[in-house]
Amino acid sequence: MTTAAICESRYARQLADGRVECTLCPRYCHLRDGKRGVCYVRQALGGRMVLAAYGRTSGLCIDPIEKKPLFHFYPGSSVLSFGTAGCNLTCKFCQNWQISKSRQAHTLSVAVTPDELAQLALRYGCRSVAFTYNDPVIYLEYASAVAQACHARAIATVAVTAGYINPEPATELFADMDAANVDLKGFTDAFYHQLCGGQLAPVLETLRYLYHETDTWLEITTLLIPGLNDDEQQLRAMCEWIGSELGSEVPLHFTAFHPDYHLLDRPATPLATLVNARQLARQCGLQHVYIGNRSDLEGEGTCCAACGHRLISRDGYRLTGWQLQAGACPVCHQPLAGRFAAEPGDWGARRLLIRR
Structure with a gap:
């Protein structure tokens, strides 16, 4: 141990x-x-x-950036993913509870310094490093040190977070992050209180801060749980809030729930629920709405917000088509919101576990 x-x-x-x-x-x-x-x-x-838990991780893996999920941040590139253990929320539906709910020291079995992590990303040709599996908020000091080591080597950084953080530490954490995917778990205080052991307001404040006060590229994910956060009223309120308080160009990912941890009495999310949520979000004016954890080629592709031309095609985590030209639509020349290289990455859907 x-x-x-x-x-x-x-x-x-x-x-x-x-x-x-x-x-x-x-x-x-x-x-x-x-x-x-x-x-x-x-x-x-x-x-x-x-x-x-400084200087130890629960594991290291190279993933496609689309798995975070980030669809508008260097598509097709590889990302070195790592996390620690624990979480500051108590979500009954946690899909990664073996790590986020761990109370065992052996979970943090891999010792790795910030410089070593950055060097690993460099050695394996990763465009970015992601703080994921559990929330980087709780290991902020370690995450920031790793991020600074990455930036010294021109490697980007990604926070996969629930955004449950106070304003002052948020300023420090996100100053070191090039992109963030924030898990907006629901859109009522009751949902956060009863199922996550938290509050909605601090998450909304984090989202506002990220969008309006930082250069961090932002995407949002909502895991749709049948009968708990997938009703039309709640989804419409959430989508309208995103459009008015943030921006219609912020990508929103609706992902499928599967029964896990302490929420085993709910069925997995049907594809129809995800499709309907995507249609509702687009009706509310959101430009880039995606479906995850279920196969749906229409809901995985990126289209021009101005003319509708298909710019990026995906099948799961794999890119199958690329029409972007200098980050813009080749038909109407409208720039696509996000961070893009001249050519897409070619990592594909591979997952590579790193053993040290």
Whole structure:
């Protein structure tokens, strides 16, 4: 069994009763010495708050960037994915609970420094490094150090996050991120409270901050769970909010739920639910709406927002067509929102596990 390195947190304060308050996220955990927060990786120790998972990861893998999912950020390129353990939300439907809900030290079995991670990405020809599997919010200090090492080598960085973070640490985290996919889990306080153990408002504030105050490329994902967050009223309110508070060009991914963790009594999301949600979002004015975790060639392709010409075709995580010219439509010359190279990447749908 391995022991994770320890790094002191900048986001904490001592309370009059001797406890330490973590100010990283809206949970504001109050911890006595030796106790860990809900996220499990932040711990009160000697009157300080520490990140007890610095420099260790639960695994390393090279994925297609489309798997994050990011469809408008260097399509076809490869991304080195890694995470730690734990999470600051308690989603009953977590699709990655073996890592995000882990309380076992052996989950963090791979020791890797920020420089080593950046060098690995360089060695394997990855265009970017993604902080994923669990939320980089909870290991912010480690994520930021890795991101800075990546940028020193011209490697981009990607945060896959639920956006459950306070404003000051959000400024630090996203200053180091070139792209982010934010998991907007639902659009009611009741959903967040009952199924995620959190609140909706801080996530919306993170989304506003990302879109209006940073240069981070933003995409949004919503996992549709039958009978819980897939009703027309909730989806319409969410799509209208995205269009008015962010922008109609922000890509939105509707992905399919499968029964997992503590939500085994719900059926998997039917394709028809995803198709209907996509149609509703487009009716609300959103330009780029995608379907994930189900095969649907129409819902996986990217079209010009101005003339409708198909610009990028996909089959799952694999690119099957590319019509972009200098990041724009070849028919009407409308630029496509996002970050694009002159030519698409050729990584395909491969997944390569890195063993160290």
